Amino acid sequence: MAKEAAYVPNILRQGRWVPWLYLGPALILMSIFILYPGLNTLYLSFRNQNGSDWAYTTCLAGQPCWGIFENYRYALTSSIMRTAFGNNLKWILFMVSGTVLLGLLIATLADRVRYEALAKAIIFMPMAISFVGAGVIWKFVYDYGSSQVQIGLLNALITSLGGRPVSWLTEPQINTLALIVVGIWMWTGFCMTVLSAAIKGVPAELLEAARVDGANEWTVFWQIRVPLILPTIAVVITTMIINVLKIFDIVYVMTGGNYGTEVIANRLYIEMYTSYNTGRAAAIAMVLTVIIIPAIIFNIRRFRAQEAMR
Amino acid sequence: MNLEHFKRWLGNLPVHVVLLGLCFIWLLPTLGLLVTSFRPFQDVNETGWWQVLDPPRGAREYQQFCAACHGGRGDAIPNADLSNPDLVQRYRRSFTLMAALTQEFNGQPHMGEVPLPNENQAALIATYLRRLSGLEVRPRFTLDNYIDAIVGYRGTRNYRTDCAEGVQSVDLFCDWRDLGNPRGMGRALINSLIVTIPATIFPILVAAFAAYAFSWMEFPGRQWLFALLVGVQIVPLQMALIPVSRLYAQVGLNGTFPGIWMFHTGFGLPYAIFLTRNFMGSLPRELFESAFLEGASHWTAFTRLAIPLTVPAIASLAIFQFLWVWNDLLVALVFLGGTKPVLTYQISNLVTSLGGGWHLLTAAAFISMILPMMVFFAFQRYFIRGLLAGSIKG
Numbered sequence: 036m037a038k039e040a041a042y043v044p045n046i047l048r049q050g051r052w053v054p055w056l057y058l059g060p061a062l063i064l065m066s067i068f069i070l071y072p073g074l075n076t077l078y079l080s081f082r083n084q085n086g087s088d089w090a091y092t093t094c095l096a097g098q099p100c101w102g103i104f105e106n107y108r109y110a111l112t113s114s115i116m117r118t119a120f121g122n123n124l125k126w127i128l129f130m131v132s133g134t135v136l137l138g139l140l141i142a143t144l145a146d147r148v149r150y151e152a153l154a155k156a157i158i159f160m161p162m163a164i165s166f167v168g169a170g171v172i173w174k175f176v177y178d179y180g181s182s183q184v185q186i187g188l189l190n191a192l193i194t195s196l197g198g199r200p201v202s203w204l205t206e207p208q209i210n211t212l213a214l215i216v217v218g219i220w221m222w223t224g225f226c227m228t229v230l231s232a233a234i235k236g237v238p239a240e241l242l243e244a245a246r247v248d249g250a251n252e253w254t255v256f257w258q259i260r261v262p263l264i265l266p267t268i269a270v271v272i273t274t275m276i277i278n279v280l281k282i283f284d285i286v287y288v289m290t291g292g293n294y295g296t297e298v299i300a301n302r303l304y305i306e307m308y309t310s311y312n313t314g315r316a317a318a319i320a321m322v323l324t325v326i327i328i329p330a331i332i333f334n335i336r337r338f339r340a341q342e343a344m345r
Numbered sequence: 346m347n348l349e350h351f352k353r354w355l356g357n358l359p360v361h362v363v364l365l366g367l368c369f370i371w372l373l374p375t376l377g378l379l380v381t382s383f384r385p386f387q388d389v390n391e392t393g394w395w396q397v398l399d400p401p402r403g404a405r406e407y408q409q410f411c412a413a414c415h416g417g418r419g420d421a422i423p424n425a426d427l428s429n430p431d432l433v434q435r436y437r438r439s440f441t442l443m444a445a446l447t448q449e450f451n452g453q454p455h456m457g458e459v460p461l462p463n464e465n466q467a468a469l470i471a472t473y474l475r476r477l478s479g480l481e482v483r484p485r486f487t488l489d490n491y492i493d494a495i496v497g498y499r500g501t502r503n504y505r506t507d508c509a510e511g512v513q514s515v516d517l518f519c520d521w522r523d524l525g526n527p528r529g530m531g532r533a534l535i536n537s538l539i540v541t542i543p544a545t546i547f548p549i550l551v552a553a554f555a556a557y558a559f560s561w562m563e564f565p566g567r568q569w570l571f572a573l574l575v576g577v578q579i580v581p582l583q584m585a586l587i588p589v590s591r592l593y594a595q596v597g598l599n600g601t602f603p604g605i606w607m608f609h610t611g612f613g614l615p616y617a618i619f620l621t622r623n624f625m626g627s628l629p630r631e632l633f634e635s636a637f638l639e640g641a642s643h644w645t646a647f648t649r650l651a652i653p654l655t656v657p658a659i660a661s662l663a664i665f666q667f668l669w670v671w672n673d674l675l676v677a678l679v680f681l682g683g684t685k686p687v688l689t690y691q692i693s694n695l696v697t698s699l700g701g702g703w704h705l706l707t708a709a710a711f712i713s714m715i716l717p718m719m720v721f722f723a724f725q726r727y728f729i730r731g732l733l734a735g736s737i738k739g
Binding site: 051053054055057058060061062064065067068069071072073075076079086137140141144145147148154156157158159160161162163164165166167168170171172173174175176178184185186187188191220225228229232280281283284287288289291300303304307308313316317320321323324327331332 | 377378554559581584585607615643647703710714
């Protein structure tokens with residue numbers, strides 16, 4: 036920053052207001068679309084279904100009531116939201132571990148073959164498809180025909196092996212996992228790309244040295260590669276957690292949150308546009324934001340650290 | 346092949362098997378979609394897409410029960426020419442066929458020594474006869490699904506057949522006007538383009554100015570303003586939906602294109618500024634210093650130096666924003682809904698209202714995927730670069 040200080044006078048010649056001219060449009064738009072909505076959502080979360088009065092007016096006599104936090108009582112304790120939290124937790128557990136491990140595996144394997152670019156493009160391709168498109172693709176894979184003909188790939192495979200077809204999207208427990216598989220299919224490419232770049236950054240001499248010392252590939256991988264790319268893995272995990280917490284489209288398209296597949300973001304949408312209850316929707320949005328805050332802090336910290344290194 | 350070579354190849358074999366296996370699994374679902382979208386709708390519900398190259402249904406049963414006398418093409422017996430649609434018309438259902446098979450012909454049992462087919466087999470044979478005689482034209486591959494999806498056809502056959510016979514539903518005209526049918530993917534494709542192009546350009550433009558200010562201008566609060574920007578990047582979009590749609594309701598922007606452009610711009614900005622400023626800020630300082638020394642204004646430095654040199658970052662950003670907006674469902678659902686349906690909205694409607702119409706759904710989904718796939722494969726390099734800049738280089 037010392038270098039910059041010497042450089043300031045040149046810039047000041049342009050006048051003090053010029054920077055704000057350049058920043059103005061961005062700041063105004065972000066205030067309208069991010070800052071104001073944030074504050075307004077906070078306010079609405081304490082109001083009733085259409086924002087006309089405080090939330091405690093929606094309390095029913097003889098029922099538990101959290102006063103002005105009544106919407107939060109719904110957002111935190113209602114049975115449907117508890118299902119949603121449980122499912123989001125499942126999503127985080129399985130999807131984050133699935134995408135990161137598969138991404139790591141593919142990045143490592145692809146590093147050793149000549150058709151690396153092609154293999155990576157294939158794994159990465161679902162990233163270009165919308166969740167809606169992926170929903171259609173996988174709904175077809177999961178198709179459950181009650182008659183003898185199974186046109187869904189998965190059930191056809193099962194019946195040809197002598198098993199009984201499964202209704203993947205309505206069977207409780209199985210259906211959330213079936214949706215998570217779609218998420219893994221879509222997001223492994225992201226993890227693979229980022230991790231692959233990190234793997235290529237590991238100095239080849241280091242790996243060679245370990246191999247010369249007699250370490251096998253397994254040891255090289257876990258003792259040298261993984262520790263060296265640990266910061267990147269942490270970043271990928273944070274990013275994936277944020278993405279998974281906000282997961283909406285897959286659930287909306289494939290099950291609509293029915294059959295016990297509800298997630299937080301889908302519930303928010305339903306509260307707002309099916310039940311027309313902005314108070315509850317706002318409270319859910321706030322809860323979602325609060326859950327994500329640790330990730331925000333992590334990202335800012337990381338940014339600061341990188342700025343310091345410059 | 347020398348031994349050393351062979352050993353290395355063998356050692357790498359598990360790598361190839363696992364990697365190719367994964368690639369195969371990854372491609373399979375999309376392949377199913379693609380194949381299905383080109384199959385006639387009757388086939389889609391009768392057989393799995395992986396059976397697309399199998400002989401037509403009933404061919405095996407025909408061979409087993411009929412081909413010996415009637416011949417492979419059905420015309421071996423002139424009195425009972427199975428390639429004649431008028432004849433087959435009389436036996437097009439399994440029960441009429443069964444009746445014919447149990448009758449005697451010229452004092453001989455119809456089937457002679459061959460045992461009678463059972464009900465299922467007879468149904469399959471009837472299906473095959475309809476196809477053999479040309480009574481029912483069913484090509485292996487067809488473009489009808491795409492036509493039906495584009496014009497928003499919802500009947501039980503297909504648009505071309507209905508129009509040829511003049512029995513189309515009331516909202517179809519059977520001419521170019523059908524391309525604008527609000528239920529069709531054609532209209533949705535246009536709407537998606539109208540939404541996506543400005544929603545890609547605006548945030549990049551606005552972000553370029555802001556990124557320049559963050560990179561090459563000195564002003565109070567620069568550091569923390571930028572840190573705030575980084576944090577704001579991951580505020581969930583859901584948070585903004587309620588207040589903004591209430592705000593839009595007051596000023597009449599709900600269900601309009603400018604409304605959704607502005608929303609995507611506002612929400613795309615933090616990331617766009619972040620990425621552009623990282624790139625712009627790492628340009629050589631000497632370049633700007635000498636420009637300023639020669640009396641260049643910020644405007645000149647911005648338009649002549651910063652923008653041209655930032656093109657790679659802008660390219661990756663444009664691809665990101667394009668894919669994001671094109672593939673978005675939530676924002677389109679909230680701010681446009683059914684008034685100006687975009688592709689994702691239209692498909693999600695098809696999924697819920699028309700559970701079993703796989704021929705239409707797959708075609709519709711593929712229509713929505715063509716453009717992003719092309720963009721992705723053409724600009725993969727920029728896409729990956731942007732991804733890395735956003736998530737690790739910081």
